[in-house]
Amino acid sequence: MTGLLAGKNAVVTGGGRGIGRAIATALAEQGANVLLTYRGSQAAAEAVATELSAAHGVKVLATQCDVRDSAEVDRLFETAKEALGAVHVLVNNAGITADTLVMRMSEEAWDDVVTTNLRGTFLASKVAVRGMLRERWGRIINISSVVGVTGNAGQANYAAAKAGIIGFTRSLAQEVATRGITVNAIAPGFVLTDMTSGLTDEQKAAILGRIPMARWGEASEIAAVVAFLASDAASYITGQVINVDGGLVTA
Ligand code: NAP
Numbered sequence: 001m002t003g004l005l006a007g008k009n010a011v012v013t014g015g016g017r018g019i020g021r022a023i024a025t026a027l028a029e030q031g032a033n034v035l036l037t038y039r040g041s042q043a044a045a046e047a048v049a050t051e052l053s054a055a056h057g058v059k060v061l062a063t064q065c066d067v068r069d070s071a072e073v074d075r076l077f078e079t080a081k082e083a084l085g086a087v088h089v090l091v092n093n094a095g096i097t098a099d100t101l102v103m104r105m106s107e108e109a110w111d112d113v114v115t116t117n118l119r120g121t122f123l124a125s126k127v128a129v130r131g132m133l134r135e136r137w138g139r140i141i142n143i144s145s146v147v148g149v150t151g152n153a154g155q156a157n158y159a160a161a162k163a164g165i166i167g168f169t170r171s172l173a174q175e176v177a178t179r180g181i182t183v184n185a186i187a188p189g190f191v192l193t194d195m196t197s198g199l200t201d202e203q204k205a206a207i208l209g210r211i212p213m214a215r216w217g218e219a220s221e222i223a224a225v226v227a228f229l230a231s232d233a234a235s236y237i238t239g240q241v242i243n244v245d246g247g248l249v250t251a
Contacts (some may be wrong), residue, residue, distance in 0.1 A: 002028035002031060003029065003032075003228065004030040004031070004227065004228075004229060004230075004231035004232070004233065005027055005030040005031045005032035005089070005231060006030075006032075006233060007031070007034075007183030008030035008031070008032045008033070008088040008089055008230070009010065009032065009033045009034075009080065009084040009086060009088050009089070009101040010027045010032045010033070010034045010035070010084055010087070010088065010089035010090070010091065010220070010230065011034075011036075011037070011076065011077070011087050011089070011090050011091070011124070012024045012034060012035075012036045012037070012040070012078050013036075013037045013067050013091065013093050013094035013097060013120065013124060014028065014037060014039070014067075014093045014094030014095065015034070015036025015037060015038070015049055015062070015093065016036060016037075016038040016041040016044040016062065016194060017041055017044050017045075017048075017090075017193070017194060017206050017233050018191075018193035018194055018219060019038065019143065019188065019193060019219045019222050020091075020093040020094070020193060020197060021036075021044075021048050021086060021219070021220065022218075022219035022223035023091050023218045023219075023223045023226045023227075024036045024048060024052060024060065024223070025048075025052060025220075025223065026062045026220065026224060026227040027089065027091075027223075027230065028053075028055070028056045028058050028060055028224035028228075029056055029129045029168055030136065030227050030230075030231070031056070031058060032058060032060075032088075032089065033060065033084045034049075034058070034059075034060045035060075035061050035062075035063060035064070035076075035079065035083060035084060035087075035152060035183060036048065036049060036060065036061070036062050036063075036075075037063055037064065037065040037067075038062060038065075038067050039050075039063060039064065039065070039067075039094070039101070040059060042064065043056060044064045045062035045103055047148030047185045047247065048060070048062065048063040048112060049061050049140065049237060052188045053160055053234065058238045059083070059084060061079075061083055061084075063076060063079050067092075067094045067116060067119075067120030067121075067123060067124060068115045068119060068120055068123075069123075070123050070239050073120075074125050074127060074245050076119030076124070076127075077127045077128065077131070078098070079136065081131075085133070085180040086130070086131055086134070086135050087128055087131050088135060088137060088138060088139065089138070089139045089140075089141070089230045090124055090125065090128040090138075090139070090140045090141070090145070091142075091226055091230075092120065092121040092124055092125065092141070092142045092143060093143045093238060094116060094117075094120055095116060095117045095120075095143065095161075096112065096113055096116045096117070096195075096197075097113065097155065097158050097159065097233075097250075098112055098158075099154045099155050099158070099186055099202055100155060100215060101153070101154055101156075102156045105156065105157060109157060110157045111162055113158050114157060114160065114164070115155040115162045116161075117161035117164075117165065118142070118161040118164040118165060118168070119243055120181060121142050121165050121168060123186070125140050125142075125168075125172060125183075128140060129172070129176060129181065131181075132176070132179075132181045133176070133179055133181070135180075135183070136180040137147070137180045137181070138170070138176070138179075138180065138181035138182070139181070139182055139199070139229060139230045139234075140169075140172065140181070140182070140183040140184075141184055141185070141186065141226050141229050142163075142165050142168070142169050142184070142185040142186070143185070143186055143189060143222075144162045144163075144165045144166050144169070144184070144185040144186065144187045144188075144241060145158070145159075145162040145187055145189075146164055146187050146188065146189050146243060146245050146248055146249050147159045148161070148163040148164075148165060148166055148187060148197050149163070149164025149166070149187055149243070149249055150210055150249060162187075162210065165185055166187075167238070169183050169184060169185040169241070171240065173238040173239030173251060174239060177238055177239075182229070183238055183239065183240035184214070184229050184234075184237060184239070184240045184242065185241045185242070185243070186222060186225055186226065186239060186241075186242050186243075186244055187242065187243045187244070187245065187249070188217060188244050188245060189211060189217050189245025189246055189248045189249075190207050190211070190216055190217060190245075191204050191216060191217040191218065191219055191221075192223060193214050193219065200209075209245045210248060211245070211247065211248050212247030212248065213247055214230040214246075216228070216246075217226055217244065217246060222244050225244050229242070
């Protein structure tokens with residue numbers, strides 16, 4: 001197998017649809033074996049796995065894992081070890097939103113969003129890094145959001161979780177920097193997926209009006225940066241947040 005990631009094994013959380021699906025695709029295209037996870041979308045995730053293994057001649061498997069649950073995350077990495085061997089690349093992509101203004105936000109909406117996005121990233125990274133330390137090589141790539149950088153009215157829970165991911169990324173990067181492991185975050189702008197399909201036409205027009213490139217991002221444009229960060233070509237990049245947003249955030 002040729003490609004930037006030939007011989008590498010990757011875990012992608014939430015890889016059955018949306019941006020996670022594009023990430024699993026980009027990694028497989030570059031020669032990585034991939035274990036992608038789903039919480040509810042079993043059929044979609046298994047279809048992606050079958051399609052990618054056939055198209056790229058690598059092992060791609062799907063397994064259920066709720067990233068909020070440490071026992072399930074432990075089991076995920078046991079499955080990865082049995083099916084693929086050492087995990088070299090972890091992409092923490094699984095995420096949810098539950099948008100509303102703070103004054104109307106339930107504790108449940110806060111907890112669900114923070115637990116899935118932030119705790120899930122912590123739990124998977126904690127297990128992955130143990131194996132990466134043994135390998136003396138690893139790549140952790142966390143999917144944050146522009147909203148974690150700028151904030152967004154109606155998304156305080158999501159913005160707090162995504163900003164938390166940035167602080168987590170920078171901290172873990174420093175903890176493992178001498179061990180051949182890099183930890184970076186990507187802050188995507190707006191990409192049309194199930195997550196954003198509920199926006200009204202008015203909201204979509206307002207978002208579009210703020211994007212210098214005047215278009216939505218493609219999931220493949222996020223995935224291409226993940227594949228680069230996962231490769232040896234990105235060996236001196238760690239603790240960074242890469243905005244992939246059509247110029248939306250320029251600071
Ligand atoms: P999506 O289409 O709604 O997909 C979300 C994915 O997360 C699904 O694969 C889902 O799995 C998985 N997931 C949700 N809760 C989970 C849990 N508890 N355990 C395990 N997996 C879980 O969203 P997307 O737009 O592709 O977003 C992917 C990532 O990009 C998220 O972290 C999101 O915050 C981030 N992001 C998206 C945008 C955007 O504009 N779309 C912008 C910035 C950042 P199931 O299908 O099995 O439920």
